Amino acid sequence: MNLEIITKAIASKGLKITHQRIVVYQALLASVIHPTAEQIYDQIKESNPAISLATVYKTLETFVENRLINKVPSPNGTMRYDARTDYHNHIYISNTNEIMDYDDIELKEILLNYLKKKQFENLNITDFKLQIKGEKIDPIKGITIS
Amino acid sequence: MNLEIITKAIASKGLKITHQRIVVYQALLASVIHPTAEQIYDQIKESNPAISLATVYKTLETFVENRLINKVPSPNGTMRYDARTDYHNHIYISNTNEIMDYDDIELKEILLNYLKKKQFENLNITDFKLQIKGEKIDPIKGITIS
DNA sequence: TGATTTAATAATAATTATTATTATTTAGTA
DNA sequence: TACTAAATAATAATAATTATTATTAAATCA
Numbered sequence: 105m106n107l108e109i110i111t112k113a114i115a116s117k118g119l120k121i122t123h124q125r126i127v128v129y130q131a132l133l134a135s136v137i138h139p140t141a142e143q144i145y146d147q148i149k150e151s152n153p154a155i156s157l158a159t160v161y162k163t164l165e166t167f168v169e170n171r172l173i174n175k176v177p178s179p180n181g182t183m184r185y186d187a188r189t190d191y192h193n194h195i196y197i198s199n200t201n202e203i204m205d206y207d208d209i210e211l212k213e214i215l216l217n218y219l220k221k222k223q224f225e226n227l228n229i230t231d232f233k234l235q236i237k238g239e240k241i242d243p244i245k246g247i248t249i250s
Numbered sequence: 251m252n253l254e255i256i257t258k259a260i261a262s263k264g265l266k267i268t269h270q271r272i273v274v275y276q277a278l279l280a281s282v283i284h285p286t287a288e289q290i291y292d293q294i295k296e297s298n299p300a301i302s303l304a305t306v307y308k309t310l311e312t313f314v315e316n317r318l319i320n321k322v323p324s325p326n327g328t329m330r331y332d333a334r335t336d337y338h339n340h341i342y343i344s345n346t347n348e349i350m351d352y353d354d355i356e357l358k359e360i361l362l363n364y365l366k367k368k369q370f371e372n373l374n375i376t377d378f379k380l381q382i383k384g385e386k387i388d389p390i391k392g393i394t395i396s
Numbered sequence: 397t398g399a400t401t402t403a404a405t406a407a408t409a410a411t412t413a414t415t416a417t418t419a420t421t422t423a424g425t426a
Numbered sequence: 427t428a429c430t431a432a433a434t435a436a437t438a439a440t441a442a443t444t445a446t447t448a449t450t451a452a453a454t455c456a
Contacts, residue, residue, distance in 0.1 A: 120452055122404065141443085156406050161443065163404090177323040181414080182442070198376070211364060215380065218360060229384040230344070234361065237377035238370070266423055268433065288413080302435050307414065309433090327443080328413065 117170040124155050128163045129172070129187070138176055138184040138194075138203035176203060179237070195236040206236060263316040270301050274309045275318070275333070284322055284330040284340075284349035322349060325383070341382040352382060 110129055111121050119125065131144050139147070145160045164185055167173040176184040179196060184203055193206040215232055256275055257267050265271065277290050285293070291306045310331055313319040322330040325342055330349055339352040361378055 120403065122452075124405070142441095154406075156408090158407080158444080159405055165444090166404095175325070177325050177327060179321070179323050181323060181327070181329055183327055195373070197373070208368075214360060214364060218357060219382075222354075224384070226387045226389055227341070227343070227384045228387050229382060231383035233381050235379050235381045236365075236375060238373045238375040241372045241374050243372055266432065268423070270434070286413090300435075302437090304415080304436080305434055311415090312433095 113172060117172055119166065119170060119172075123152075124159055125163055125166075127152055127155065128160055129167065132164075132173060132185055132187045135187075136204070138178075138186050140182050140184055144185070178203065191233075193234045193236065195238060197238060197240050199239045206234075259318060263318055265312065265316060265318075269298075270305055271309055271312075273298055273301065274306055275313065278310075278319060278331055278333045281333075282350070284324075284332050286328050286330055290331070324349065337379075339380045339382065341384060343384060343386050345385045352380075 107126070110126055110133070114121055114125050114129060127148050128144060131148050132139065135144070135147075137143075141161050141164055142157065144164070145155070145157045148155060148160075164173065164175075168175050168185075171189060174186040174189060176186050176194065178184050178201075179198070180201065186203075188205065191212055193208075193211065195204045195206050196202075197204065211234060215234065219229060219232060253272070253276075256272055256279070260267055260271055260275060273294050274290060277294050278285065281290075281293075283289075287307050287310055288303065290310070291301070291303045294301060294306075310319065310321075314321050314331075317335060320332040320335060322332050322340065324330050324347075325344070326347065332349075334351065337358055339354075339357065341350045341352050342348075343350060357380060361380065365375060365378060
């Protein structure tokens with residue numbers, strides 16, 4: 105991923121460009137599983153052994169506060185992180201513990217339409233998404249993927 | 251809530267009827283906020299000071315394993331519990347930290363239709379729900395409810 | 397550019413939420 | 427009623443996350 109894009113994204117939120125932030129953001133952008141803070145830490149520590157786990161947590165929280173990334177609660181209770189901030193949905197895969205993105209403009213339209221039609225008294229809707237839960241099937245053996 | 255219904259529900263899963271289980275299940279059924287284990291513990295301990303927090307956790311987990319109740323991950327990372335097992339959606343209210351049920355047959359139909367139409371390769375969908383996030387509005391003052 | 401200021405980080409302690417352990421108690425059943 | 431397996435209380439342990447503080451680095455500005 106382009107380093108310039110990364111530094112610009114961080115700077116655009118008025119945040120200082122630091123090596124740690126670049127590395128954490130880069131790792132999150134490169135991941136497709138919606139990693140935990142610890143998974144990001146494990147991934148970056150080989151090439152950056154000086155970065156501490158607490159810094160990873162702090163950095164991620166800073167990004168979330170500045171709406172550069174999103175937090176995703178997962179069914180097993182640990183927080184996951186998502187570099188995407190545009191509209192999309194998630195599929196939680198229970199047998200691999202992955203969280204995958206699910207994109208479909210049609211779905212977004214359907215949901216927007218639906219919510220517009222309905223009345224929600226005294227409630228200001230700030231977000232909505234279809235949460236799909238499923239299990240990956242090994243096409244040969246059936247559902248046995250760990 | 252009817253004690254007989256509660257004991258029957260517990261027994262229907264082949265679980266022993268204990269005072270602790272009755273009290274925990276009763277408290278969950280009576281709650282509309284989708285409480286945490288600790289909130290249930292706080293609520294029941296006045297009339298049942300001998301029940302320990304660990305028992306509340308254990309009891310809830312037993313209920314979840316036996317599909318008598320459901321676990322609901324929340325945006326702030328702590329687990330919430332839900333006595334309902336029939337199809338319904340949730341609205342997470344960020345300014346009060348409540349989780350509310352949202353029921354609509356039409357929505358269920360829309361989503362079922364949609365998912366049936368789409369192809370998900372190598373994925374067995376086990377659950378889906380619309381996750382709505384919002385904030386309660388004080389009709390007089392605007393959004394200021396804590 | 398170099399000094400200064402302010403924010404960020406590393407190291408680690410502390411906290412919170414949850415799970416595990418084990419001795420004791422209890423529910424279901426013979 | 428007594429037996430046996432399961433459940434509970436008390437508490438220790440663990441996992442995930444947050445707080446603290448001394449140190450370091452980035453941005454500002456003279």
